Amino acid sequence: MVVDKLGDEVVDRLFQAFADTTRRDIVRRVTAGEYSVSGLAALYAMSFAAVQKHVAVLERASLVTKEKRGREQIVRANHDGLQKARRLLDEYEVMWRQRSERIADLLAETGPAAANPRPAGKIQTTEVEE
Template identity: 50%
Template sequence: MTDDEDRADALFHALSDRTRRDILRRVLAGEHSVTNLAEKYDMSFAAVQKHVAVLDRAGLVTKRRDGRQALASGDVRAVRSVGSMLTELESIWRGRISRIDELFTTPEKD
């Protein structure tokens, strides 16, 4: 497996969870403390920390410390890379669909 494939796996794994997608939306809008994020969800602080860690490992979120607080912010470039991957996949599938359409519209030769 290539590094690009590993990166794609990490990105899509991180985005596969509804809570992580919501956290990502919040931190893309502005930096939040993990404590503040945890207050928004009906789960433990540790669970939210784990979600943020998954997003961080995927490169979608960056974390920094400010005293005792862990702060998270979204990485727009990483989100754009996900969009680029999806656009590439869409292009491949559109090409396949076009070839199938051509097969159906090309008259058979006897």
């Protein structure tokens, strides 16, 4: 399993990278073609330095690569890193689906009474003897 082969640190970097809207958008853009960091910065309502930091997070997660070309830093998708992330997410999806199915099986085994022990809208009360 990819999940087992990747260390926690690597998985954390991938999820951190994908956790931000701007970073996901940068990945989408550079997957279609290369961009300079300044070209990316022009697309967002944030500073050049902020875009540089987003690119650095993506680079640490191995989702993009950066290459110096003259005075510019060119950002490209790292297809190997993206494939690794895809495999990781695919494995999580399989695991979550299996768990969901197992929960459904357990609920089916115990019957409807266990799934809904009291009728909706009714409050159960107990009398206390004094």
